[in-house]
Structure formats: structure tokens, C-alpha cells
Amino acid sequence: MVVMKLQPISPSLTVNGCTDCPIRARAVCADCNDTELVKLDKMKSYKSWKAGETLVHEGAPLEFAASIVSGCATLSRSLEDGRRQIVGLLLPSDFIGRPGRTRSEYAIEATTDVTLCLFRRGPFETLLRESPRVASRLLEMSLDELDATREWMLLLGRKTAREKVSTFLLALLRRTATGVGPYRTDLPLSREEIATFLGLTIETVSRQLTLLRKAGVIELDGLRTVICADLHLLAAESGDEVAEALLP
Amino acid sequence: MVVMKLQPISPSLTVNGCTDCPIRARAVCADCNDTELVKLDKMKSYKSWKAGETLVHEGAPLEFAASIVSGCATLSRSLEDGRRQIVGLLLPSDFIGRPGRTRSEYAIEATTDVTLCLFRRGPFETLLRESPRVASRLLEMSLDELDATREWMLLLGRKTAREKVSTFLLALLRRTATGVGPYRTDLPLSREEIATFLGLTIETVSRQLTLLRKAGVIELDGLRTVICADLHLLAAESGDEVAEALLP
DNA sequence: CGGTCCATTGATATTCGTCAACGGCAGTGG
């Protein structure tokens, strides 16, 4: 799982075998050989949630490990007075669960309809012990997540509201940057969720979107669709010139 | 490595064998058997830096893996205009390096005199592939670090300046909370570094320290020493009532 | 049609950053 992932969100679909699984190449099982896949196949099951539903409450028992197959969910932590911060976005192929722990430190909530590939805890941890390929893939994914989380710390601690919103939109749009523009994406989060992710209020997010639109950096089609003709313009607003240099 | 670690900082000292190593129980080598220790012993060397020196520049090659033996260092990322955010504190037993990468995404800087136990890249990665105990220990440490980083996201995104400073002091003081108060600790960071860690300015940190002192929550002995008679008072200022419940 | 939810917009308040001055302390050199 990654705070802000740069990969396509697959449409929801029914999956049975691992061979034609849409996240086969990027999930925790990416490096599995056939033997390991068979073992995984025996311990797995699929489950779906509707947008808005809570998968796991903050501090509640987490009796499975899982991969996101389709949809989008958030990881969040709260203070007692209700202030809340989204600390990670879970997108297809991201992993849920922590070896050796049976409690989730975070609330996990579906922001769109979500389907998970669930693994029973016991068998999964056994596999992790016995299959270095799975263990090393999980380490690699965790370190990617750590890098992404640290990048988000820089955003939360040092960027302005406008830069925060631009960075968020840019990250989403880059996932769909297939060649030339205009680029278009559907926001997987509501304004409130975006605010909770960026350490802002809903009003500030709304205002910054309006300002970016009036500045000609983006267009909005309805509430959820963002269009950007020139990602360089957006990158220039994101406070991160390195990001701009890496654009197509 | 952990954003805000809850363990004692060992005084700087000379170490030769692994047996009497001060971080033996908590470092990446914690679960090693004798065979693995011998291998580590052959690939390791010690190196020290003075307070203020840069170990690795942001984006620069990192040709080793390492454990912090003594002292304190920071991981930080910067924007092009100079804005900077510390994204992790490195304290004794914390790990430096990432398998498969030869570049550091972060600047690593000594804030006190620091001694590292360096491992040559090649041999260390081989060990990681061949010894599940080392790999699983590294995974565990990375996941701890990820949890700590996410907790810091909540701080950066949602806490007030007063809560940020209180949380920071509380985390430091808890490391030395041996029994009953008054608790006392030496800050391993300057005011500027604290500000860079908390997403604040130096002036705001200074003001909040003064306010906490005038409110009777803490005392200051010189610039670097903080004394707190009642950690519950400090916890009450930290915005996190759960933290208070866990105090001695 | 009315109600609810979500987003936008405006007016105002507050927090924190910025700019500037000052103070203490250590190191340096006369």
C-alpha cells in the first residue's frame, strides 16, 4: 500500500483463478511460483464492500491479510476530539495487514466500492515464513510505502494549500498519463476525504480547486472528474520542480 | 528506524565484537544466530561523524547499509526553494539503507556525534537473501517505522503548535521514564531541527516552549535540558489522551 | 415537491509565519 499510488485503478470485476487476476503482477503475490500460488489459492477468498462502508475500525481486531483487487480505501487515524488524518490511500494491489499483529492501528474505509482478496491469517503467516519470495516482496512493498509516506510528510509539514491540492491532483493524473493530453481522471475521494488526506479543511480544498480552475490549470467536469491539458502547469503549482522534470 | 523512537540513546563508545554491542538486542542483527553473526562480523566496520556533519546528501549514492550504534541523526527531504522537512529521527539500533537501492532519497545528517556500524552492500544483501531471520527482522523494523511515520502524519496534518511540541517532548521524556519523576532529558536536536521535524518555524517552537514553561508543565535547564515533574500534564497538552492513559 | 447530502462562496477569526531587535554564550584575538 502506498500513500499516493501511481497505477491504474482497475474496474471492479469478478476474479476466481490467480492467473487472470488483475493485480497479479503488482500484489504481494507478484513473485510467487506455481507452488506458492496454489497455496495462496487455498487460503484466499473474495469479499466486497460498498462505498462509504468501514472495513475495519481504528484499533479493532484484524483477522485477515488482504490485497485490494479493485476500488479505493483509506487508512486513517483520529484524535479523541474527532480530528482525523488519512495516512494512506489503498489502491489495487496494495496490501492490508501486518504480520504478527491482530489489531489494526488504523481505520480502513471504502471510498468507492471495493473488492479484497482475503487471506486467512494463520496460513498466510506460515507462507511468509516458508517462502522468501513472498516475504521479500512484502518487504519491498512496505519500503515503497514508507517512501511514499515520507513524501507525504513533506507535503503535510511544508506545502501550502495550493501546492497540496496540486500535488494530489498531479499524482492522480499521472496514473492515467498514457501519452499526450488532455489527461482526465475521476477523483476516488470526496472533498472531505481529500481535505482529510491533505491536512486541510473541506472549504480550503474547494477554494483551491476553484482557483486552479480559474487560473486555467485544470478543468472540472462535474464534481468528481478533473481534466488537465498540461501536466507541467500543474507540476509548477505543486512546489516540486523535480516532479515536473519527470513528466512525459 | 523510527520517526520518534522510545529507547535510550547509548553514550558513544568503542565496540569491536558483536557480543557486547550496545544495540545487539534491537538492531537488524537482533535475531541472528552465531553463524550469521560471524558473517556480519566479516562485513562490518565502524565509522563516526561529528555533530552537524552530513552523512549522505539527498539523492546521493549510498554504498552501504548500517546500524546506528550511538548518537542521533536525521532523515530529511527538501523542496527546491529550501523548505525542508525532517521525516525521521535515527537513534541507536535504527537501520540505514534500502535493499536493492544505491541512492538515498533523503539527506542524512548527524545532530550529535554519531557512530555507525557499516555493512558492505553486496555481502549484506546476500545475507538478507540467505537468512530469513535477518530479512524478517528488517521487515519488522520497517513496519514499526511505517507506523511511527503515520503517527507523525497525524501530528503534521492535524495538531496545533502546542500539541506538536508537547508530543515531541513527551516522546523524548518517555524514553527515560524509569520509574517516578521528575523526568529529565537532553534534547538531541537544536530549536531549528525541532522546528524542521514538527513542521513549524524556530520562533514558534521557542514560543511554545516558553508557554509550556510558564504554564508549569515543564522546566528548562539551559537550552538543551528539559525537566518534567508530571508527564500526565504534558500528555494532556499533546492532544492524545490515549498517550496519557499509557503513562506510568 | 421537499429533504438531504455535498460542494461552493463569503465574511470573519485565529493561528502561525515573517521580519526585526535583542540577549546570552563561546570562541577568538588583541
Added chain:
DNA sequence: CCACTGCCGTTGACGAATATCAATGGACCG
């Protein structure tokens, strides 16, 4: 020994960015 200088931290005055409070608008749904 003492003035000088530089670094770090503190304090004050002010301003800017963002939060808060409040009203309105549009989409969806019963």
C-alpha cells in the same frame, strides 16, 4: 583580561494563510 564577533535562542509587532462560521446552490432520491 576584555572587547569583538558569530551563533543560537528569545521576544515583540505585524501580516498572511488558513480555519471557522454561516448562507446558498445544485444533484439526487423518496
